[in-house]
Amino acid sequence: MDYSVEYRKNKMPMELFRQRYQDKEKFMAYCRECPRYDTVxxxxxxxxxxxxYLSRFEWINVVGAKINxxxxxxxxxxxxxxxxxxxxKIVSEVKLCMEEKLRKLERELPGSISLSSGGCNLCRKCSRKAGQPCRLPDKMRYSLDAFGFDLSAITQDMLGIEIQWCRDRLPDYFTLVHGIMTVNEVPEKIWLSIKADIK
Structure with a gap:
């Protein structure tokens, strides 16, 4: 095995989450510099x-993966x-697994929708470049950063993880931040019942 994964979660009322962590103007500027902008x-x-889209939900449940x-x-x-x-390769494996588990959790929490980490990579080449609709609209999920959320602050404050970036070497760990937005607060017993699934 090349890596191990440590999962962490936390939750917050959506209104408070947006007040603390959403800065659309600042983070959309970063998105516009990304080569995936307007292509996925x-x-x-x-x-x-x-x-x-966001105002329908009262709660956000943040689920993080620390990939050691x-x-x-x-x-x-x-x-x-x-x-x-x-x-x-490593990040994609964990990301696709987390997305699948959170889509399963959506079915157990009526009215919920999950958010992914980074751009969608379900298709080898996104149909957006060709001006065509999404091929997998039932599976594609928007990323947290696509709404202008500060991922570094979220992971540090809510998950106790400081993001390491990949520069001239692989970091000691990667961090993925996903979420699931819900109308009602998710009872702890539901999280406990699906804990094994998320892992």
Whole structure:
């Protein structure tokens, strides 16, 4: 095994969450600099009314994954290509698994919808570039950062994780931040019953 995953969760009323962590102007500027901007349906500019989309929910449940890399992995990734390829492979595996589990949780929590981490990568090439509708609208989920949320502050404050960035070497760990927005507060017993599923 090249990595292990530690899952953490926390929740907050949506109104308070937006007051603390949403800064659309600041983070949309970062999105516009990203090569995926306007090329992936999960990323800005969004094809929905973001205000109306978020205002339906009273609670947000943040689910984070701290992906701890084995030492041999960071040592073996000794070129830029290896760092990029191996990092993408590991993060994608965990991300797709988390998305699947959260879509399952949506079915147990009527009126809920999940949010992913980063741009959607369900398709090899997004249909948005060709001006066509999303191929998997029932599975595609928008990312937290697509709404202008501060992921670094969220992970530090709510999950106790400081994000490490991948630069000239693989970091000691990667961090993914997903969420599920709900109309009502999720009882702890439901979280306990699906804890094994999220892992």
């Amino acid at each position: 349906w999960s990323c800005p500019p969004l094809d929905i009314d973001a205000e109306a 890399l084995e030492r041999h992995v960071t040592e073996e990734a000794d070129t830029a290509d290896k760092i990029k390829d191996l990092g993408w």
